[in-house]
Amino acid sequence: MVAVSVGALITVSACSSSSDKTANGDTKAASSGKGPAIFVVGGKADDPFWSRVKRGADDAAKVVKSGGGSVTWLAPKNYDNLGPDAAKLIQTAMSQGADGVVGPDWVPEAEDAAFKQVVSGKKPLVIYNAGGIDAANSLGALNYFGSDEATAGKAGGEFFGKDGEKNVLCVNTLPGAANTEARCKGIADGIGENGGKSSQLPLPSSKFGDPTAVAQAIKAALLKDSSIDGVVTIGTGDANAAASAIEQGGLADKVKLGTFDLDDTQLGRIQSGKQLFAIDQQPYMQGYLAVSALYAYIQWGIELPQKPILTGPAIISKDNVETAVAGSKAGVR
Amino acid sequence: MTVQATQQAVSKGGGRSRRTDAPATLSNLIRRPESGSLIATIAIFIFFAIFGGAKFTAQSGTATWLNPAAELGIIAIPVGLLMIAGELDLSVGSVLAASSMTLAIVSGHWGQPIIVGIVVALGLGLVTGFLNGLIVTRTQVPSFVVTLATNFGLAGLALGLTRAITGSTSVALTSESWAKHLFGSYVSGKFEVAIFWWIGVIVVVGWILHVSKYGNWIFAVGGDLVSARATGIPTDRVKIALFMGTAFGASLVGVIQTILYNSAQVANGQAFIFNSIIAVVIGGVLLTGGYGSVFGVIFGTLTFAIVGQGIYYTGWNPDWASLFLGVLLLLAVLMNNTFRRMALSYGPRKKKD
Known part of the structure; x- marks a missing residue:
């Protein structure tokens, strides 16, 4: 991450x-x-x-x-x-x-x-x-x-906005780093122009690399604020944790997931409709x-x-996931 | 406590520890080594129950701290045992990652039955632990250094092999349903089955430390190694077994996380090194060894998990999470120390009755 x-x-x-x-x-x-x-x-x-x-x-x-x-x-x-x-x-x-x-x-x-x-x-x-x-x-x-982080974030925010999400949580497991902050800010800017808003959930380093601790923190934040209808993570490991958090909170129908970066697991979830998108740089x-x-x-x-x-950024969603899967099998995407 | 531990080992000669023989009056109960950590756990829970509201105390809120506690606990309990014996294990992070990746490669990338992947992954943990123990006992190099070296070495090995084999550093795994149920499912959609594995580890290790003769061996090894050896305790074998225990715990969590999240990442797990030691120390185990209990470590783990997750129910700005973590941990350990002093200072008088 x-x-x-x-x-x-x-x-x-x-x-x-x-x-x-x-x-x-x-x-x-x-x-x-x-x-x-x-x-x-x-x-x-x-x-x-x-x-x-x-x-x-x-x-x-x-x-x-x-x-x-x-x-x-x-x-x-x-x-x-x-x-x-x-x-x-x-x-x-x-x-x-x-x-x-x-x-x-x-x-x-x-x-x-x-x-x-x-x-x-x-x-x-x-x-x-x-x-x-x-x-x-x-x-x-x-x-x-x-x-460009801001451009990538903005593309993700716009995608959320056009999909109809109103309140997106940007999970930042590396708060304070210039590029993760820019990612979350880009999301907020992008969705802001499309009728929604985004806030950041910064998580401390004691959770870094521990998907269970990250997942439970995200779940807690989602349960605390029921108006959140979208979650975006700064990396793929965190996205797996966020997917688990949404599932455990029983929020699969309500909360859409997006992430920066891409791997096989993200592609699998996008294929099966459990994830909205991944932003591939x-x-x-x-x-x-x-x-x-x-x-x-x-x-x-x-x-x-x-x-x-x-x-x-390239946004990988259900529309273009199949070609991305082929690239991933080659170890390229 | 050096004196106490040796005396315990020598005078009891493998029998039950003195603490468990004491009558269960309230004053004795409160002086048990885990009392401080129990009170800290309860205090922290009440704190977040007040500020976190009904969502924190509901089932889902309980799962929020119980799930991370279970995974951390599976590692922290054997680490606690090792620390009582006076050694540290800084390799659990890479053991976790390497086991996780081993399972994903064997069963995900190569398509072998998942049982093969699990056995190889756990075997990798045991072998690493054995090597740690062997090097520490044979060379007398501090375990801090040996296991730190193992941590780096194994991380490099895992990365190099993973990339060479899969061309990637994140490997997906689709589990057979029995394995998913056994290692990576949720009870009533919220509680990880890891909680039951944790309970299993608690029962086994609790028996070893507090009932079997090996428990006194461990206290003796950590309290005074020379005297322990003089009384005929096979100190090297005890230590090697304990290193294998911590590595096994780490690889078990690696297996659980891989099956739970359907993928393995090479860089995962490093947070467990520090977090397991923190949980053990909050649980009242001395960094210098010779003193501690399984129940203390359980409460230490719970305290750490509740503090780490509870803040997200309070609605406070999570920017401050680390500050709360720091302050609450310090308070918890201060409370422990107070109780340990009471417990130890009461010891000599107890002999008279």
Whole structure:
């Protein structure tokens, strides 16, 4: 779940600073001969979200390898000290002779100095997953590849509103984190424009990773306020807990469930009509596009005019669940 | 209490503990080690019954704290036993996750009968516990470090294997109906069957600690290891068995959660490491070992669960939940300490009667 929250945004931003142009020229020169060494800083591989990002990066790496280059995935051991750990990983990439770096700007205060070392070292940088195009621009990165939390939340809120829900509870198991807060705020904005409202249920860290404790807290909140007719969770693990909470409270007819992010269990519930939707930021494309774009830029100076490049949101509901199931079987969605 | 525990073990030589022989007068009852935690549980319950209203005291409200308490309790009771013996187990989080994932891979991904998945998952727990115990007793490295290492190691192993085998980190499982009923169903739509598993664990462990001779062995090992060994207690075997107990509890909860939520996530379970120790300590077990009771741990678990869930019935801003948790836990433990002091200071005088 931590990873899910962390993994909300991917952007590759193209930057047009003068340092970029020099980086451009240098890397082109360096790329003659063997292919580039690309380093990707990403989330822990043990959460479902990042495993799909990595799958995309791995698939893109096939092309890089065919050109004689390499793609190295660097991830922190845990999220307890995320900013400094990520900054160290960026420095590790540089010290290992990276020709280009892909990284998420999770904690700008801690990471930006390291990102600036990449740019000042005349190496191209791509921001993905977190930070947005603003971070990419200010750092002098090529582009931002990712989804935008607020946009994704808004899409979910609108979906609730158009479905007729009036009062949606946004369950936040990581209160205070910028992207989870943005998700819940986006939901509130989206449903607000469609005649409803949304409030947040922040849960403390002592419940994190314990679906039963999360489920019972959600059930309690639903029983306490009978006007709630929709629940949205910030990640798939919490969505399983919320589904159980709705069932135990005997509220299946009344309370609709939506979630950020996607996995097989969500797809199964959407298929069987027990869940309204899941918001997919299509993490596979974050890894795939960020690495591909960086590789094409280093090798041939190819740059895309569209900035940022959003990989989501895609709303998976009963209308399109079957194609999503096929993607999930391939380990991509 | 070191003195008390050893004396108990030595003088009784495997018989019943002194506490259970004491006459059941009110003054003795109130000095039992679990009295403080019982009173804390009742006080916390009354607190939320007042501020949470009828929905908290209704069946559904009871399930809200009883379900998490049951799952936490299945782990906390063997952890309590281990802590009485003076050791810690920080590996229960990864054991839970790895067992959960093992079941989902064996029976969900590979499509084996669910009984195979359950046996392999529980077996994984027992093996991990055995290794923990073996390393702690053979190397004399503190269990804090050994089990911390196991926790990391097993987490990495589970992640690596899960990704290598399934290409994902979240694996779905469809249970056969007998397994769903036995491990992951709700009684009257609200109460998890885990509650009955918890009761089972309470009965078994309660008998071991408070009735069988092994209970005194455990107190002795935690109270004074050298003296315990000198009296002929197989201290290493006791510890290894206790580590296997905690890991078994964790893997049982892993099985229950996987069947209950029809899926396994690699990153689940880490909250149980800290929460189980918290429940045990609120329940009056000393962090240094040698003192505690199964009933104390039960009440500690209930207190922690009620405090953790009760706030959502009060209608108060849940932003403050952790603050309440902190304050109420501190009060609960202070209450425990008061009663423990009474219980211990009363001990010598009791000998005279």
